[in-house]
Amino acid sequence: MTSSITTMAEMAAKGEKPEILFWVGCAGSFDERAQRVSKAFAQILNDCEISFAILGSEEACTGDPAKRAGDEMTFQMQAMMNIQVLDAYEVKKIVTACPHCFNTLKNEYPDLGGNYEVIHHSTLLQQLINEGRIKLKDGGAFKGKKITFHDSCYLGRANGIYEAPRSVLEALDADLFEMKRAKKNGLCCGAGGAQMFKEAEHGTHEINHERMEDVMEIQPDVVAVACPFCMTMLRDGVKQKEQESKIEVLDLAEIVVRQNG
Amino acid sequence: MSILAFILVSAAAIYFFAKRIVSVRRNIFLGREETINDRSSERWAQMTRVALGQSKMVVRPVAGFFHILIYVGFVLINAEVLEIFIDGFTNQHRIFAPFLGAFYDVLISFFELLALGVIIACIVFLARRWGGLKRFKGLEMQGFPTRDAAIILIVEIILMKALFIMDAADMKLSNGEHFFLVSSWFSFWTEWFTPAQLETISHTAWWFHLVGIFAFLNYVPYSKHFHIFMAFPNTWYGSLDPAGKLNNMESVKSEVKMMMDPNANPYAATDAPLARLGAKDVQDLSWKSLMDAYTCTECGRCTSVCPANQTGKKLSPRKIMMDTRDRLEEVGKNIDQHGLEFQDGKSLLGDYISIEEIRACTTCNACVEACPVLINPVNIIVDLRRYLTLEESNIPAEWGMMNTNIQNNGAPWKFPATDRGNWAQNNG
Numbered sequence: 279m280t281s282s283i284t285t286m287a288e289m290a291a292k293g294e295k296p297e298i299l300f301w302v303g304c305a306g307s308f309d310e311r312a313q314r315v316s317k318a319f320a321q322i323l324n325d326c327e328i329s330f331a332i333l334g335s336e337e338a339c340t341g342d343p344a345k346r347a348g349d350e351m352t353f354q355m356q357a358m359m360n361i362q363v364l365d366a367y368e369v370k371k372i373v374t375a376c377p378h379c380f381n382t383l384k385n386e387y388p389d390l391g392g393n394y395e396v397i398h399h400s401t402l403l404q405q406l407i408n409e410g411r412i413k414l415k416d417g418g419a420f421k422g423k424k425i426t427f428h429d430s431c432y433l434g435r436a437n438g439i440y441e442a443p444r445s446v447l448e449a450l451d452a453d454l455f456e457m458k459r460a461k462k463n464g465l466c467c468g469a470g471g472a473q474m475f476k477e478a479e480h481g482t483h484e485i486n487h488e489r490m491e492d493v494m495e496i497q498p499d500v501v502a503v504a505c506p507f508c509m510t511m512l513r514d515g516v517k518q519k520e521q522e523s524k525i526e527v528l529d530l531a532e533i534v535v536r537q538n539g
Numbered sequence: 540m541s542i543l544a545f546i547l548v549s550a551a552a553i554y555f556f557a558k559r560i561v562s563v564r565r566n567i568f569l570g571r572e573e574t575i576n577d578r579s580s581e582r583w584a585q586m587t588r589v590a591l592g593q594s595k596m597v598v599r600p601v602a603g604f605f606h607i608l609i610y611v612g613f614v615l616i617n618a619e620v621l622e623i624f625i626d627g628f629t630n631q632h633r634i635f636a637p638f639l640g641a642f643y644d645v646l647i648s649f650f651e652l653l654a655l656g657v658i659i660a661c662i663v664f665l666a667r668r669w670g671g672l673k674r675f676k677g678l679e680m681q682g683f684p685t686r687d688a689a690i691i692l693i694v695e696i697i698l699m700k701a702l703f704i705m706d707a708a709d710m711k712l713s714n715g716e717h718f719f720l721v722s723s724w725f726s727f728w729t730e731w732f733t734p735a736q737l738e739t740i741s742h743t744a745w746w747f748h749l750v751g752i753f754a755f756l757n758y759v760p761y762s763k764h765f766h767i768f769m770a771f772p773n774t775w776y777g778s779l780d781p782a783g784k785l786n787n788m789e790s791v792k793s794e795v796k797m798m799m800d801p802n803a804n805p806y807a808a809t810d811a812p813l814a815r816l817g818a819k820d821v822q823d824l825s826w827k828s829l830m831d832a833y834t835c836t837e838c839g840r841c842t843s844v845c846p847a848n849q850t851g852k853k854l855s856p857r858k859i860m861m862d863t864r865d866r867l868e869e870v871g872k873n874i875d876q877h878g879l880e881f882q883d884g885k886s887l888l889g890d891y892i893s894i895e896e897i898r899a900c901t902t903c904n905a906c907v908e909a910c911p912v913l914i915n916p917v918n919i920i921v922d923l924r925r926y927l928t929l930e931e932s933n934i935p936a937e938w939g940m941m942n943t944n945i946q947n948n949g950a951p952w953k954f955p956a957t958d959r960g961n962w963a964q965n966n967g
Contacts, residue, residue: 304952306962307962308952308958316962332963333960335960337949338956344942345785347924347928347941348929349934349942350788350816350817351929352942354788355946359799385784386785389787389792431783431902431903431905435782468846470903471900472941474951475937475938476937477937479847479853479898479899481852481899482851484850488846488849
């Protein structure tokens, strides 16, 4: 199995440039659970023989949570440093598995001089399936399984991407069920707006527990997500409801890899 | 005599309405400058679709249907109001009738059907509001906001009733020349009066309707009902960008640029007083946020989908909009009474909106998606957060850690930046 992941610096040393930069993000780099998503996605890119690289230690937080917490200064410093790195490597196209990085790079970096073609991994997976470059096995690990998709706010409402992740799931031999709050009405997992990094304000219950009520109505085998923070929040929800033995929370990239694994 | 009275009443009504509009306009432009005039063809299309076409109202079908009944009725019945106006100026009655012949009765009957639709919709809305629909409860709805909603709905019903009374009386007086559909169903009472009395009733109903419209016109700009005008400009100026995009703070940009430029001369900074970063009071918000506040009709669709609100947090996007409007009205009154420089020592943040409320927002944009007239509460929340963070360094300790980690390690957690690519090394 080819599993080499090169960095932009390594490529540049050889005078090469990748077709696409895989922006891993903080969660994908440091969070153990999200690292598995990064690995799965890198494996898909390798299997499809897509020339890609990561920035490795030259990548830094996009500044999204700082901006949303009101710290525009930290955000802009991060953004400008990242733009310097990206421009130094003459990056044109970026793919990321994090909707927050995706939104910030695509929508907020242009005002600071960073202009790139940015796509979310769900869109790339959809393209690769449509082009036949990813061939999903008939049957496979998800045959007859009940799957529901949890929309990430920063993919869905923030950027209007509802169909790409669903089309990936529809390509499986599984049954896709929608929660009562889905797509434009999808309920937040509770992590956005930098809430991931602090305790919630006083209330009656946690937002991810509220979301678990929607999940429980479906009783799925798998909750598919496309965001590392939704992943954390929903896994916590599954634990709180003591459903670990019944419900698995998986990213789209992991689902694709496992279907063919 | 009648013409003079009519002209005096009309002139007074229009004068006070215009005066109010001028003061609302001034209040909106107390906000921070922001140029919004790009992509004008897309803006006209957006306004046509969302305001004229009610595209977001029908997302909730029951409310959407009855709202369209009132909306279409309101717009088309204005053709009849035009006749009432011309009648007033010329001291005629039903001046269009001779020109339109039999078609006049068809037209008026059509308006009557619309008016009946308006009455039914108003009754349905009153029932929903006082029948326990959760969306219309909530702390911010106590007192005036609930009374305001009742006044609007009841006045609309009474105004439509006045039309039916006038039509029924006129129909009876015309001895079969005119036939108006809906009022004919409810015209039994015209048997009880003499022609002279019916003449008085018709005339009174005419005046009542006219004065009622003028009173309504002057009530609306002080009420949540102002959306009937504001929905149009507000959807024209509404954002065309992806909802996830927060605006860039240009004042911070120049500062960061200077910090990152090794050749920059720190002493070259101008002596101009720095504008406040973020928003503490309404004047610090974009004028578009202030227009949003005047456009809000307090329907509460935003609050009903807010994840923070649904899980018992204090945040209610509707309250954010209502507080912004209330504070802006207060600032406007202060300026009227004491001049532009007057400070009352109060501010939007603190006296109206609490820190706890704005901290609870996940910026999920559910409120933005839900609003039928493209109001954006998230922009206000983020501007208030910016003030707290950048001007007062007032942030939760955890956010302070997060920002420090981002600055030092390039990640919100305390991992060394050099380890960032490690996951890719032991990839197996």
